């Protein structure tokens with residue numbers, strides 16, 4: 599299901615995930631508004647969008663009510679991506695992560711409710727599973743949070759549910775699992791693992807693995823994330839509700855939703871397979887050796903495991919499949935092929 603001919607606000611639209619959403623939505627004849635304060639986002643991510651007549655950039659902050667209200671005016675949907683990502687950043691400076699990820703979230707959600715949007719779809723996180731050991735992760739079984747970042751993302755889910763109950767706004771939270779792909783920033787102290795490894799390998803420098811490399815992740819290619827955002831916004835409410843009932847009947851332990859409240863659901867967004875960091879390292883060496891055979895011989899170094907990191911992560915994507923029709927098209931391997939090509943073109947000059 600494609601999102602077409604609508605007006606959509608993408609917050610954090612200058613970032614990695616947001617800018618990819620912006621470009622796809624513009625291709626599909628939507629009018630797109632981007633609200634971003636460029637805290638981590640980049641103007642160059644919007645190079646194509648800025649040439650488009652149906653694109654509006656609002657340079658502003660989700661912590662400012664006026665910016666939120668201006669950005670969401672007349673929009674059918676919100677795809678809320680703006681936040682400060684990274685577990686280590688939130689350990690270094692918890693107050694700012696809380697301010698943006700919770701304070702800003704609530705302001706944006708409230709503005710969306712005031713503007714009467716059809717649905718508020720937001721970036722939640724796999725970090726919400728915290729210390730719960732069960733694999734694969736199912737949406738209704740979570741553990742204790744392991745970082746300030748994880749707490750902020752979980753609190754957002756609570757607010758989304760609460761606003762949906764009291765105001766009737768429809769919300770869908772997408773718990774992203776380690777997203778990767780074009781435009782994910784390789785620079786800075788808080789860079790994600792794939793771009794960080796890629797940029798080191800291209801320079802023939804040994805990337806550093808935190809821990810012994812056995813930690814595993816369900817790596818999710820950006821195209822799968824775009825697909826599910828569109829489904830989460832466009833799926834008709836009656837269809838979601840009917841399919842949720844079927845999902846509950848098929849899945850033991852899923853709680854009943856409260857009568858009378860609006861729609862407020864969360865879904866895992868992943869591929870549904872996991873790879874260890876050692877496996878990822880090998881796949882990246884292989885993927886980049888196509889461009890530079892010397893990369894095959896670059897060795898990885900190992901350091902201590904990092905505070906706040908979840909050891910293993912693997913999603914059940916049954917709920918998204920059944921309820922939204924989510925069918926991820928890209929595995930880690932096929933996603934890495936595209937991502938390596940993009941990074942090679944962008945970084946090897």
Ligand SMILES: NC(=O)c1ccc[n+]([C@@H]2O[C@H](COP(=O)([O-])OP(=O)(O)OC[C@H]3O[C@@H](n4cnc5c(N)ncnc54)[C@H](O)[C@@H]3O)[C@@H](O)[C@H]2O)c1
Pocket residue numbers: 609610611612613614615616633634635636637638639640658659660661678679680681682683684698702721722723724773774775776777778790
């Ligand atoms: N990348 C992942 O693997 C992953 C995993 C789980 C969840 N998420 C969530 O997905 C969303 C997008 O992440 P991303 O990887 O694209 O990160 P990103 O840092 O590339 O994008 C975030 C964007 O939000 C903007 N922003 C930050 N604070 C803002 C503020 N106060 N007002 C307005 N704009 C602000 C930034 O400038 C940036 O453009 C975030 O909510 C993140 O927590 C990402």
